[in-house]
Amino acid sequence: MTTAIRVEKLCKRFELGRSSQYLTLRESIAKVAAARLRGGGPERTGSSDPDDGFVWALRDVSFEIPKGQVVGILGGNGAGKSTLLKVLSRITEPTSGRAELRGRVASLLEVGTGFHPELTGRENVYLNGAILGMRKSEVRDRYDEIVSFAGVERFLDTPVKRYSSGMKMRLAFAVAAHLRSEIVIVDEVLAVGDNEFQRKCLGKMNAIAGEGRTVLFVSHNTALLSNLCERGLLLVDGELRTDAPIKEAVAEHLRTYERAATSDLLQRTDRAGEGELRLGAVEVFGTDGGHKGPPTPGGPVRFVFHVPDAPGAWDLQFMIYDQQGFPVASLDSRVPENARLSPDREGGPLICDVPELPLVPGCYRLNTALFHRGYLQDHLQGAAVFEVSEGTFDGRAVEAKRGSGTVLLRYRWVEAETMPCEVT
């Protein structure tokens, strides 16, 4: 069997705070000056390993993929999945190491990959063909197939900027799937689109693999990966943790997810309160299907709070904030209607179950306030961070996009004649 992708000791280093930020000459001078002046400034969040302002997105990643294999890439946020795909798609250059690809690479890195909003659907198909190094005539041969697969016949002469995100995604997938390429790289795109199209895409991905094309597939949807892929690569902090059959890789991924959520809070010093009791760990996970996993919209979520060596019952109030820092909800163990917690309970962990999470995909954080004998014992900001992945709520697909609010509501539209309540 011939090798389609060979990756040897691939490393990628990013400078902190550099990507996608405007940088002016003055700023880069100011940054150097500020770095010298700044002593113990406020801690930075989100940077996993700041060694001198650098973050290693990939460390010594090596693997080999034979032609025609369908491989899933797993890992939490910031584990390096997208960076790996970007390096393999030649968007960004590795810091060191080497990769060898046999065949043309079609990559679908985000919705509307490589589409230009001002060009029409038709022109974008040809543009993408040209990007893959195809002649016009070659694109023309596959053009009808692409258009009918994407189902955008009526909008071919409309600029892509007027397409819905679903239409863009369908066209992008159709282009990547049908244009001549031996290697297909797909980053978390099947989460968008309606169920019918997802089924169609999955069928197409299987067909692609059947044609002997190699597929690299990133998704948070572990069920999807288990179905589609034969092999899984699990990245943790930029390192290749597991390279195994997909089922094993998925299981390992879920275990790392658990571990990450129970990091040691006792190390933190930025806390307020009496301090007799301290919050040791917070776990946030989805419990859909009886397994721990990432919280999904509409799915059940469990918050577990651990306090080591608690002498007796304690209470907890926590607030959920969205990515912009706006408070979303406050949950309190002391509310009277919460009859399940008896006042003379032991000092074990507190568990808070939310049967149906009404939050859109995104990143959320918790501030916690721990109470014991009526005093505020321990107040922590950002005690836990959790990511809500894409999913379905009330039968609707919920995708990650800006400007769709934070909270999901159940609703039904009713016609005036059949309005169930009486209006006087």
Next chain:
Amino acid sequence: MSGKYDGESRTIIEASEGFGSLDLTELWQFREIIGFLALRDLQIRYKQSFLGVAWVVVQPLLTMALFAVLFGLLLGRDRMPTIEGVPYTISTFCALVPWTLFATALTASSNSLVSNQNLITKVYFPRLAIPIAPACAALVDFAAAFAVLLVMMAIYGIVPGAGLVAIPFFTLLAVASALALSLWLSALNAMYHDVRHVLPFIVQLGMFATPVVYTTAHLLGSQPAWVQTVYALNPMAAVVEGFRWALLGGPLPALDLLAGSCCGVAIALFGGLCFFRRMESTFADWV
């Protein structure tokens, strides 16, 4: 990026070291992309504008009219800075056509990496296509403006001589000058957004340092020879005076100075290509 197609379809991705090679064969493989990007530039520019392609001539015509009135009032109708026997308007429009080509190509190319970040961060193709495409689009604009110039000349009864055959050369020199500058500027622009603020200033300054709204003879006629030499090293001065010579029968540019500025452009262009190739691996991380 040192990745390249090796034989049929093997791609090697490695960290690039040193200045690498100026491998342009890959750019040739991807030549259709340049066409697409150029087409797109034109579409974007004219799709949602009322006057559309007419803008190609409206701008130089207005500039021409402005300076005709200005110099008419300042210097008097009979002392306009033009070549002998040719109306000032024609002499100036004839210079504005190649100058606009240069200015448009320079501005669009220098901003191209920033305005194409959606492509740079998502798909791979030779990055050189990005600054080259706007220059090609500017050539299309130039063709339209050139046609208008020929019509204007016909109205005034001016017939170009055999020098007309030199027009492609001077056009190429204008595009090469624009690219020589913008390869540097576009790469710098990806890193330092200061460039976009400096750019309009460079273009404005350049227009007055180039004999566009006057002729070299009027400006430097009585200056010492070395001043004239320094002035003529500006490749766009050679282009503009070359256009006047070829179309309107103006004085022939000094050939040794022309050769000098061609060499200058060639060196800057080569340096720009090397610099661009050196920096291109980091564009996606910067923009």
